[in-house]
Amino acid sequence: MTDQTIQRIASDTPDVAPRFVRRVRGLSDRAITWLFIGPTLAILLAINIFPLIWTVYLSFTNYRANQPGREVKWVGTRNYERLLGSEDIWGYLQATAHFVVWTMVLQVLVGFGLALLINRNFRGASFWTTLILIPMMLSPAVVGTFWTYIYQPQTGIFSYIIDFFAGTGAIDMIGSVTLAPWAIIIVDTWMWAPYIMLLCLAGLRSIPDYLYEAAEIDRANALQKFWYITLPRVLPFLMLAVLFRGIENFKMFDMVVELTSGGPGSTTELASINLKREAFEKWRTGFSSAFAIILFVTVFGLGNIYVKALNKVKS
Amino acid sequence: MRILVTTALAAAVSAVSFSGANAQDKEITLCWAAWDPANALVELSKDFTAKTGIGMNFEFVPWTSFADRMLNELNSGGKLCDLMIGDSQWIGGGATYGHYVKLNDFFEKEGISMDDFLPATVNAYSTWPKGTPNYYALPAMGDALGWVYRKDWFERPEIQEAFKAEYGRDLAVPKNWTELREIAQFFQGREIDGKKVYGAAIYTERGSEGITMGVTAALYPWGFKYENTPGKYDMEGAVNSAEAVEALEFYKSMYETATPPGHSDAYMVANLDAYKSGQVAMQMNWFAFFPGIAKDETVGGDVSGFFANPPQNVEGSTLGGQGISVVSYSDKQEEALEYIKWFAQPDVQAKWWALGGYSCHVAVAGADDFAESTPFAGEFLKAMGSVKDFWQEPIYAELLQAMQKRVHDYVVADQGTAQEALDKLIEDWTISFEDDGKL
Numbered sequence: 113m114t115d116q117t118i119q120r121i122a123s124d125t126p127d128v129a130p131r132f133v134r135r136v137r138g139l140s141d142r143a144i145t146w147l148f149i150g151p152t153l154a155i156l157l158a159i160n161i162f163p164l165i166w167t168v169y170l171s172f173t174n175y176r177a178n179q180p181g182r183e184v185k186w187v188g189t190r191n192y193e194r195l196l197g198s199e200d201i202w203g204y205l206q207a208t209a210h211f212v213v214w215t216m217v218l219q220v221l222v223g224f225g226l227a228l229l230i231n232r233n234f235r236g237a238s239f240w241t242t243l244i245l246i247p248m249m250l251s252p253a254v255v256g257t258f259w260t261y262i263y264q265p266q267t268g269i270f271s272y273i274i275d276f277f278a279g280t281g282a283i284d285m286i287g288s289v290t291l292a293p294w295a296i297i298i299v300d301t302w303m304w305a306p307y308i309m310l311l312c313l314a315g316l317r318s319i320p321d322y323l324y325e326a327a328e329i330d331r332a333n334a335l336q337k338f339w340y341i342t343l344p345r346v347l348p349f350l351m352l353a354v355l356f357r358g359i360e361n362f363k364m365f366d367m368v369v370e371l372t373s374g375g376p377g378s379t380t381e382l383a384s385i386n387l388k389r390e391a392f393e394k395w396r397t398g399f400s401s402a403f404a405i406i407l408f409v410t411v412f413g414l415g416n417i418y419v420k421a422l423n424k425v426k427s
Numbered sequence: 428m429r430i431l432v433t434t435a436l437a438a439a440v441s442a443v444s445f446s447g448a449n450a451q452d453k454e455i456t457l458c459w460a461a462w463d464p465a466n467a468l469v470e471l472s473k474d475f476t477a478k479t480g481i482g483m484n485f486e487f488v489p490w491t492s493f494a495d496r497m498l499n500e501l502n503s504g505g506k507l508c509d510l511m512i513g514d515s516q517w518i519g520g521g522a523t524y525g526h527y528v529k530l531n532d533f534f535e536k537e538g539i540s541m542d543d544f545l546p547a548t549v550n551a552y553s554t555w556p557k558g559t560p561n562y563y564a565l566p567a568m569g570d571a572l573g574w575v576y577r578k579d580w581f582e583r584p585e586i587q588e589a590f591k592a593e594y595g596r597d598l599a600v601p602k603n604w605t606e607l608r609e610i611a612q613f614f615q616g617r618e619i620d621g622k623k624v625y626g627a628a629i630y631t632e633r634g635s636e637g638i639t640m641g642v643t644a645a646l647y648p649w650g651f652k653y654e655n656t657p658g659k660y661d662m663e664g665a666v667n668s669a670e671a672v673e674a675l676e677f678y679k680s681m682y683e684t685a686t687p688p689g690h691s692d693a694y695m696v697a698n699l700d701a702y703k704s705g706q707v708a709m710q711m712n713w714f715a716f717f718p719g720i721a722k723d724e725t726v727g728g729d730v731s732g733f734f735a736n737p738p739q740n741v742e743g744s745t746l747g748g749q750g751i752s753v754v755s756y757s758d759k760q761e762e763a764l765e766y767i768k769w770f771a772q773p774d775v776q777a778k779w780w781a782l783g784g785y786s787c788h789v790a791v792a793g794a795d796d797f798a799e800s801t802p803f804a805g806e807f808l809k810a811m812g813s814v815k816d817f818w819q820e821p822i823y824a825e826l827l828q829a830m831q832k833r834v835h836d837y838v839v840a841d842q843g844t845a846q847e848a849l850d851k852l853i854e855d856w857t858i859s860f861e862d863d864g865k866l
Contacts, residue, residue: 174862178502179524179821194858200832265689287691289840373634376691377840378832393495394825395502396862 164408171402178395191402200378201386201403208383210293211300211368212361216354218301223308224350228342230309231316245310247303256370259299260286263371286372292379296368300361308353315349316342351422355415362411383407454482455762458497458508459749461487462695463719464568467783474778475769481762490695491635498824501526501754509757510766512567512749515551520821522555527563527752533764534562539771545569548787551816552750564750565767566787568715571736571810572644572745573803574607575702575720576600576709578732580619589613600732604648604677604739607709611685614708626685628701628710629678631839632694638838639817639830640745641711642678644736647743647815649674660860667849670740675845679838691839702726713747714810717803718783733803735810742813748785822863829855 139147171191175184195201230241247255265271265282274280285295319341327337365384368374374381387407391400457472459465465487472483486507488496494514500507501521513521521527530553534541541549541562548566555563580586581598590598590613601607611626618624630641643651651674652665665671682690687706690697695712702710703726721727736744751770753763769775776788780800785807786792798805818826830852837848860866 178498178520181524263689266687282688284689284691287689287839289842369634373632373692375633375835375839377633377836377842379840389828392499394828394859395822396825 167401167404170398171405173398175398175401176395177391177397187398191399192406194399195402195406203378204381204383204386207293207379207381208362208364211297211364211380211382212358214294214297215300215304215361216358218297219305219308219357220350220354222301222305223353224312224346226305226309227312227316227346230313241313245306248306250303252303252367253370255299255303256367259295259371263295287376289376289379292372292376296371296380299367299371300364303367304357304360307357308350311349311353312346315346319345348422348426351418351425355418355422358418359411359415362407453480453762454484455509455757455759455766456484456486456507457510457512457751457766458486458488458500459512460490460493462490462715464715464784467779470782471775471779471784472766474775475766478769479765481765483766491632494635494824501756504756506754506756506758508754509759509763510751511754512751513564514749515746516817516819516823516827518552518555518563518750519819519823521752522561522563523821525755528755528760528764530562530565530753530767531560533767537768537771539565539768543771543773543789544787545789545792545811547746547811547814548748548750551746551814551819552748552787555819557819564752565771566748567751567770567784568749569785569787569792569807569811570713570715570747570749571807571814572640572711572747573714573717573736573806573810574709574711574734575717576732576734577726577730579730580614580708581732586619600734601737603737604645607737608677608681608685611681611709615685622705624705625687625701625707626709627681628690628693628698628707629681629686630694630698630711631682631686631691631835632697633692633831633835633839635694636817636827636831637692637694638835639827640747642675642830642834642838643815643817644711644745645674645678645681645739646671647745647813648736648739648741649677650740650743651815653818660866662853662856666853666856667846671849672845674739675834675837675848679841679845682838714785714803714807715747717807718801721802731802733806735806738813744810744814746814746816748787820863820865822859825859826856829859 172186172188173184174187176182226244230237230244262268262270263285265284265287270285271283274283283291285291323341323345324337327341332340363384364382365388368380368382369385372380374385383403384407387400387403390396390403394400457468459468465485469483469485472485475481476483494517497508497511497513498517498520499505501511501513501517502524511521511527513527518527522529533539541553541560544553544566548569549562550557552566553562553564555561587598590596590610593613594609598610598613601610607627613626614624615626616623630637630644632638649670651668651671653662655661655663655665687701690701693701695716698710698712699716699720701707702712702720703723705725717733720731721733723731751767753760753767757763770779771788773788773790776786776791780786780791791797792808792811798808817823817830820826833848833852833855836842837845843851857866
């Protein structure tokens with residue numbers, strides 16, 4: 113393009129840009145800031161903050177979403193009293209805590225262990241990494257469904273393997289009150305330990321080699337190197353992974369519903385499963401809103417404490 | 428020229444859109460559960476399309492999520508379904524919350540009489556409040572819970588001998604629940620044709636309605652009642668009566684001593700699978716599946732026999748089945764009513780039965796040769812004579828979930844006693860009725 117052409121185009125183009133700039137120049141920095149963050153804030157308020165406030169309001173009422181014409185009555189703290197006084201609700205929370213704690217413990221052990229192995233960069237490490245990551249790429253509902261077949265006492269491979277090595281006979285993982293909570297923990301660990309592994313691997317690969325070389329010079333043994341170099345360096349990554357997985361598992365729903373439907377009885381009925389039943393099967397909207405608020409406060413509180421601890425570790 | 432072409436194109440597009448809209452208007456959607464009778468209905472409905480020119484779309488959802496999916500659809504005022512074949516327990520909510528169109532005027536105008544349908548089905552599938560002539564559905568699919576057994580195994584001389592030696596009577600269709608359990612226990616763990624088999628596949632499903640339907644099949648023959656006085660919601664002494672406690676304990680003993688391993692979350696399909704694979708001697712299931720079983724390659728023909736739910740203290744069967752309703756949010760109510768008008772005709776009902784649906788029309792089910800028409804038709808009529816349904820209250824889903832939890836906790840998870848389970852159930856139901864303003 114020649115200079116002449118550029119000049120011609122410039123002269124033909126209406127004087128829009130300078131006018132716009134003049135208009136924007138009329139705005140203060142604060143106004144421009146609001147112009148940019150305003151839409152985001154509006155969306156956030158509409159889809160996040162307002163529903164939260166609305167849920168808080170509903171939790172003090174007898175509202176039922178399936179009865180639109182029904183008079184909505186203010187019931188004070190009745191829903192909260194019923195919830196906190198219900199043995200069943202405490203049972204669901206206990207089942208949830210059991211699930212969250214044990215999945216975290218097992219996933220950290222397995223995930224970190226796998227990361228240490230993969231980090232050795234042996235031949236075929238990439239292949240094994242890909243293979244290990246497959247479970248977490250599957251849909252939780254699909255995982256729940258196919259594990260019901262794996263756990264099937266007569267035809268499932270899990271029962272067969274246990275029986276082969278331990279001679280236990282057919283074991284009913286899903287139908288047994290004692291084993292069902294472990295059945296869901298095993299599946300979740302199988303599915304999500306790779307995620308912990310991935311984050312730990314990132315942590316391991318970020319440790320500079322010279323630290324280990326210095327430790328070698330100081331004649332540190334393997335355990336000392338792990339304790340004083342590896343673990344502290346990986347800990348922030350590990351804690352972050354635990355935070356993400358902990359929050360996810362606190363609201364675990366799909367995999368467990370497909371696997372056990374919360375049974376046998378209510379043995380594996382986690383808080384979120386019960387919440388869904390109260391809200392969308394029984395349609396006790398007010399009551400379930402109160403339950404949701406209690407869960408929210410619990411997760412929010414625990415999450416905050418954990419993040420503070422994480423920041424301490426980082427610093 | 429350009430204007431001419433543009434105009435022509437616009438006209439063509441308008442014409443296509445218009446004809447498309449017309450075709451669209453001539454289609455209605457029927458929602459139901461995904462199971463054998465639904466396939467029969469698809470076949471049957473081809474006649475409707477041929478006769479009226481109204482196309483039929485179908486939205487079939489698996490039973491375990493049917494109530495969830497469809498009640499959400501109704502509660503949100505959705506327009507997906509023009510016709511709904513909803514479960515019998517939905518009728519209270521359907522009528523009270525205005526999901527279903529009241530059909531009295533339409534029936535009167537079209538000369539459709541409810542006297543032409545089996546009284547038990549009209550009461551169960553069509554009316555709300557119960558016992559009043561307020562119709563919100565046409566009885567579409569009669570159903571009750573029954574039993575299927577391996578007739579070929581029952582007839583084997585060596586098995587008959589072994590049974591007689593153990594129980595001192597002939598191995599035959601059970602006359603009551605005590606005999607039923609004995610037969611199931613007899614088969615439990617027995618080897619037949621080199622394969623270990625089990626007694627009976629019963630309902631134990633936790634998520635939707637399975638175990639409640641199974642447990643009530645035992646409760647009703649023991650004389651279970653939901654209330655002492657109908658309509659008063661006075662449940663103490665009825666729901667947790669001595670007979671109810673005994674029936675619940677009995678069902679638990681069936682689960683513990685006569686079902687296959689791992690049968691802890693089983694409903695219709697799981698029972699069918701257990702039976703068809705030769706794993707069990709008997710299965711509890713809805714009559715709706717019996718035409719399919721009778722025609723099945725492996726267990727059909729003379730291999731299987733059928734019987735109605737056995738009595739104990741009284742006759743009693745758990746009611747299944749559905750009525751067909753017009754959804755009040757539909758924009759195509761006229762076409763939907765046209766379908767009901769067509770479906771109510773005796774010849775259509777006869778074909779419905781022939782294809783595998785359970786007609787509730789007196790002209791079909793009340794015909795002299797009906798009982799002999801299939802191996803299970805007589806038993807179906809017998810069962811329909813003593814059916815009882817779960818609460819049909821608008822808040823039935825809440826009541827159902829409470830029962831699912833309490834009985835599964837006791838029967839499968841072995842927590843507490845039967846008395847405690849039923850006492851807690853009354854507590855749950857009382858809270859629900861209080862919240863609903865009934866108490």
